[in-house]
Structures are given as structure tokens and as C-alpha cells.
Amino acid sequence: DAGITQSPRHKVTETGTPVTLRCHQTENHRYMYWYRQDPGHGLRLIHYSYGVKDTDKGEVSDGYSVSRSKTEDFLLTLESATSSQTSVYFCAISESLASGDNNEQFFGPGTRLTVL
Amino acid sequence: SQKIEQNSEALNIQEGKTATLTCNYTNYSPAYLQWYRQDPGRGPVFLLLIRENEKEKRKERLKVTFDTTLKQSLFHITASQPADSATYLCALGGVMDTGRRALTFGSGTRLQVQP
Numbered sequence: 001d002a003g004i005t006q007s008p009r010h011k012v013t014e015t016g017t018p019v020t021l022r023c024h025q026t027e028n029h030r031y032m033y034w035y036r037q038d039p040g041h042g043l044r045l046i047h048y049s050y051g052v053k054d055t056d057k058g059e060v061s062d063g064y065s066v067s068r069s070k071t072e073d074f075l076l077t078l079e080s081a082t083s084s085q086t087s088v089y090f091c092a093i094s095e096s097l098a099s100g101d102n103n104e105q106f107f108g109p110g111t112r113l114t115v116l
Numbered sequence: 117s118q119k120i121e122q123n124s125e126a127l128n129i130q131e132g133k134t135a136t137l138t139c140n141y142t143n144y145s146p147a148y149l150q151w152y153r154q155d156p157g158r159g160p161v162f163l164l165l166i167r168e169n170e171k172e173k174r175k176e177r178l179k180v181t182f183d184t185t186l187k188q189s190l191f192h193i194t195a196s197q198p199a200d201s202a203t204y205l206c207a208l209g210g211v212m213d214t215g216r217r218a219l220t221f222g223s224g225t226r227l228q229v230q231p
Contacts, residue, residue, distance in 0.1 A: 035221075040124070042205065042223030043160070058218065090159050097217040103209065104150065105219060107159030 003027045004108035006091050012114045019078040021111050023091030025071075031094045032074040033058075033105065034066060036087040043090065049074055050097070081115045088112050118144040120222040122206060128228045129196055137191040137225050139206035144220075147210035149182055149189050154203045154224065163204075164191075196229045203227070 003026035013019050023032060033048040035058075045058030047066040055066050063085060065077045078085055091108040121140045129135050139149070148167045152160035166173040166182045166189070173180045179192040193200050203224040211217055 040223060042120075043207075043221035045218060045220075048218075059220075092159070097209075103148075103219075104162040104165060105160075106162070110157075110159055 004091060004093060004106060006089075006108040006111050008111060009109065010112045012116065013081050014116050015082055016080050019081050019113065019115075021076045021089055021091075021113070023074045023076070023108060025074075025093050027093060027106070028071060029093040029095050029106075030071075031097060032068065033092040033094075034064070034074065034076045035090045035092065036060065036085075037090060037110075038087050046076065046089075081113075083115050086113060086115045118142070118208075118220060120144075120206065120208060120220060122204075122222040122225045124223065124225070126226040126228055128230060131197060131229055131231050133196055135193040135196045135200065135227055135229070137204050137206075137227065139189040139191065139222055141187050141208055144187075144208055145184075145210065146208035148208075149180075150207045150209065150219070151178075151180060151189075151191050152205040152207060152221075154205060160205055193227075196227075198229045198231050201227055201229050 005024045007022045034046040035043045037043050044060045046064050047058050049055045049068040067075045089111045092105040094105045096103040119142045150165045151163045154160040164180050166180050177194045181190045203226045205221050205224040207219045207221045209219045
């Protein structure tokens with residue numbers, strides 16, 4: 001998985017609790033992304049980062065926050081988890097966002113989160 | 117708003133035949149389009165990229181076409197094998213209507229190749 005790890009891989013939590021998912025890369029890629037994947041919706045972008053301390057919102061950012069204090073780590077936090085946030089979360093990285101040859105995204109193995 | 121459509125029904129074909137998957141989009145002028153493969157329980161894996169000014173791209177048994185007039189991409193796997201069974205996602209890249217650059221994914225089509 002191109003030097004990308006996600007932790008935890010599985011988590012069950014209760015509504016209202018805070019949850020933090022971690023993505024770690026060893027590729028030194030500039031861009032990092034958090035997606036969620038749900039049946040019928042495909043992959044939807046939550047937040048992304050274009051550098052240390054530089055982040056921006058994606059399509060479904062409500063209820064989520066992110067932080068990137070180091071190139072290699074991108075954290076996704078659910079401040080107060082809700083059942084609608086039950087999903088599979090994928091982290092991805094890329095070298096570029098432009099329409100060049102090196103803007104393919106490499107994905108981590110995913111984190112399955114269940115909010116009861 | 118931008119919308120990407122991939123056939124949600126699984127495509128079942130016989131080994132050795134050509135599989136053709138479709139990706140249609142509306143309200144979008146992507147700079148490029150990518151195809152990914154996803155196996156159960158794993159993250160997507162990049163396969164091919166085609167730019168807006170390219171009509172066709174090939175890689176081994178894979179071929180992608182991109183028709184910006186029809187707003188459609190076709191993804192072909194020739195001489196298909198059971199190992200090609202997976203879900204295939206198309207993704208459009210460029211500037212979104214929000215003004216941000218992003219990659220927007222379709223929900224994928226599951227391909228099942230029967231031996």
C-alpha cells in the first residue's frame with residue numbers, strides 16, 4: 001500500500017464520543033486526503049492537506065476536523081461521533097493535484113468505524 | 117452540481133471476453149480522468165490516467181477512452197481473467213465548482229469474470 005498505514009484498522013465507539021484516526025506515510029508526498037466510502041455513494045472527500053498545517057474542506061466535511069503537524073502524519077477527528085459517521089475511512093496521498101503524470105492517489109488499507 | 121455515474125449493477129462476463137465499463141459525468145469539465153481498481157477490504161489502486169486532450173490510452177490489456185463531447189469514458193479489459201474480478205472506480209480531476217482542485221470518484225462497477 002505504497003508506504004501508507006492507517007490506525008486503528010477497526011474501531012467501535014459510542015455516539016457522542018470523540019474519535020481520532022491516524023494516517024502515516026513514508027513517501028514524503030505533499031498531498032494527503034481523507035475519504036469515506038459508503039455503499040451507493042462511493043468515495044467522498046472529507047478534508048485534504050496540501051502541506052504541513054495547510055488543510056482544506058472537501059465535499060462532506062461537517063462533523064470532521066483534521067490536523068497535519070508533520071509531513072508524514074494526517075489526523076482525522078470526529079469531535080462527537082454520530083451513527084451517520086459509521087463508514088470505512090480511507091487515507092490517500094499524492095505528489096500533485098495538477099493534471100500531470102504524478103497526481104495519482106495512493107490509498108491506505110482503510111479504517112472500519114462503527115458508531116453505536 | 118457535478119455528478120458521476122457508473123453502472124451500479126455488477127457486470128458478469130466469461131473468461132477471455134472483453135469487459136467494458138462505463139463512466140458518465142454531468143456538469144463538469146474535467147482536466148483528466150483516472151481509473152482505479154478496488155478489491156474487497158482494500159483501498160483503491162490506480163490503473164490509468166487519461167487527459168482531456170487524449171482520446172485513448174492503453175496499458176497492457178487495459179484501454180481507456182475519453183469523449184469530452186459525450187462526457188463519457190469507457191474502460192476495457194481485453195482477454196479478461198477471473199483475477200480481474202474487482203470493483204472499478206472512475207475519478208475525475210480538475211477544478212470543482214467550489215473553485216478547489218479535487219478528484220471526484222464514482223461509486224464503482226463490480227466486475228465478475230466467470231472461469
